[in-house]
Amino acid sequence: MQHVLIFKTNIATPEARSKIAPVLDQQPFIDQWTVDMEDVDCVLRVVAAEPVPDRIIALINASAYECAELED
């Protein structure tokens, strides 16, 4: 079962994206992820095997970027 998790971030530039890329790529529970840098909320979209938004937030925060779950 795949879970789509949506976050508001401040990953606004390709440089910022390249900093979080290795961190997210390393996680075995993450199937794919994208950042929409065109969007005001720089939406991070993660397709994961587990519904664990808190772990994603912790990973992004650890890279010194903001990350909060975007509510429906």
Next chain:
Amino acid sequence: MRYRDENKIQAIRESAIEMVANDGLENFGINRLAKAAGVSPATIYIYYKDKEDLLTSISIEEALKMTRATLKGFDPEMGFKEGLWVQWKNRAAFALDNHQSANFFEQLRNSAYKDKMLETITLEFRQAMGSYVHNAVKRGEINEMPLEVYWSVAFAPLYSLIKFHNEGQSLDGRKFKFSEKVMKQTFDCVIKGLMK
């Protein structure tokens, strides 16, 4: 846990088509779309990665919808006249029921999304159309001619009527309403022009 909500997807798709059809691609964005569709931006991101992903996927779906509508009840083995009439009726019905869809395609025509859209149309559609014309030539019903010549005679007159209808007027501001009668009259002229 999130489930796929078909009603929301439908609302997103319809609003996206309408927004692009009316305002073009330049001002199109996920946040504006969310407002128009009455969903949150997060909901849109559940289904689509970004604007590109959304527009690509919608244009492919619309192209498929149009292709299927156009090929409904159509068989490439049909006689030329019968087949062309089925085409006219299908194309007219689709264009009149999906006015926004036509404008949406028009906006995408000069964009990077065009290729994906054309790719989708190509497979099913071009084969059916190609063998239909080929059969008609083989049976001696029509002459062989360049595609552009064929299309300009076979279909452009129909789209011209539809354009008049959508604008509510034809030449010099004359009021115009599309009808099966006017379509048949135009069709008969087209058939005379194309068939040997």
